[in-house]
Amino acid sequence: MTEDVPRTTGSDAFLSVRDLRVRFSTEDGIVKAVDGLSFDVERGKTLGIVGESGSGKSVTNLTVLGLHNPDTSTIEGSINLDGQELLTASERELQKLRGNKMAMIFQDPLTAMSPYYTVGRQLSEPYMKHRGASKKEAKDRAVQMLEKVGIPQPKLRFDDYPHQFSGGMRQRAMIAMALMCDPELLIADEPTTALDVTVQAQILDLLKDLQQEFGSAIIFITHDLGVIANMADDIMVMYGGRAMERGTVREVLHTPRHPYTWGLLSSMPRLDSDVDIALEPIPGTPPSLLNPPTGCRFSPRCVFKDQVAGDLCTTVTPELGEGRDTACHLTSAQKQSIFIDKIQPRLR
Structure with missing residues (x-):
């Protein structure tokens, strides 16, 4: 050796x-x-x-x-x-x-994401807070990131709740959330x-x-x-x-x-x-x-x-x-x- x-x-x-x-x-x-x-x-x-x-x-x-x-x-x-x-x-x-x-992708997105809010809202709010973006700008960014991580029909899935996503899709959404602000x-x-x-x-x-x-x-x-x-x-x-x-x-x-x-x-x-x-x-x-x-x-x-x-x-x-x-x-x-x-x- x-x-x-x-x-x-x-x-x-x-x-x-x-x-x-x-x-x-x-x-x-x-x-x-x-x-x-x-x-x-x-x-x-x-x-x-x-x-x-x-x-x-x-x-x-x-x-x-x-x-x-x-x-x-x-x-x-x-x-x-x-x-x-x-x-x-x-x-x-x-x-x-x-x-x-800095951002974190948690092990279990079902417990890390709130069941009371849509996936799109949970992606959009941090972007509005950190970047001062409008609601429309934040939605456009969230849809873009959902598409980037491979979520099919991201515009339609934007208004879905976490329980409506499969395990793999929730993990992809969690990655999209972590990457929203680069x-x-x-x-x-x-x-x-x-x-x-x-x-x-x-x-x-x-x-x-x-x-x-x-x-x-x-x-x-x-x-x-x-x-x-x-x-x-x-x-x-x-x-x-x-x-x-x-x-x-x-x-x-x-x-x-x-x-x-x-x-x-x-x-x-x-x-x-x-x-x-x-x-x-x-x-x-x-x-x-x-x-x-x-x-x-x-x-x-x-x-x-x-x-x-x-x-x-x-x-x-x-x-x-x-x-x-x-x-x-x-x-x-x-x-x-x-x-x-x-x-x-x-x-x-």
Whole structure:
């Protein structure tokens, strides 16, 4: 395995997140949902964030949008969007940015869209608010966007309610809503989870086409590595509220270096593999973020921690550096040896 050249970060970043920490107050205690997360997203590029449920993916991106309740959450660090610090921005400033400069495609459009208003009204109102457009101008723009995302007879469907759309059409309408004001940052939170494979492929192709047209930076959240392989330029693997590995799509999927990434890839079925080869699930369960493990968050489930000298894995938290890196105490030589001998044969 050859050593990958780290990508530069920071200077070209449209979104820069540094040492982000998000904690929630609950009846059971403090939930450390995100703990020291840093990443960049460049203009016109897609960052894929992958990991199991509860790893902090959605919490991170809701924090970017400023959608957490300040009475029950504590947020520290820095989120810089095109030179503007979001964590110190007022609610009024954030409202000007949401739906305008940054937008989100939610996982379930049926619950994200209001059942009491027509699809057309829900598309038009943000455009009138952010762009000062007239009702007619907003309707024309909404019909244009519905047509662009592939909704048949958009003028007629403009007055339909969300329940009158199929699942795939609602997701397309949600994408149209997010793109109404040409946002420079688009966050897609598992936008194809509930869709069948054919519609899923159509939605992914649509997002790629629209990104080329509008030049948006995209954060794509998913647990499906197959999806991310076709969508992202870079990948960040999250576990237990922390980043485990980061690199380009090719680096992370072809030469993964972290035991958690190895586990994700080894447990993923492949169409071109021998049907007799058994999948290897990751042992154990994700950690409780009320009382996360000391040291490496993944150490209780890691089958390679006995190769690390002493008790580093359970006492010292490994840090993720800039560019191509992993948060792991295994040495580079150990990672290379394990990957070549045990992991790479499974991925062929």
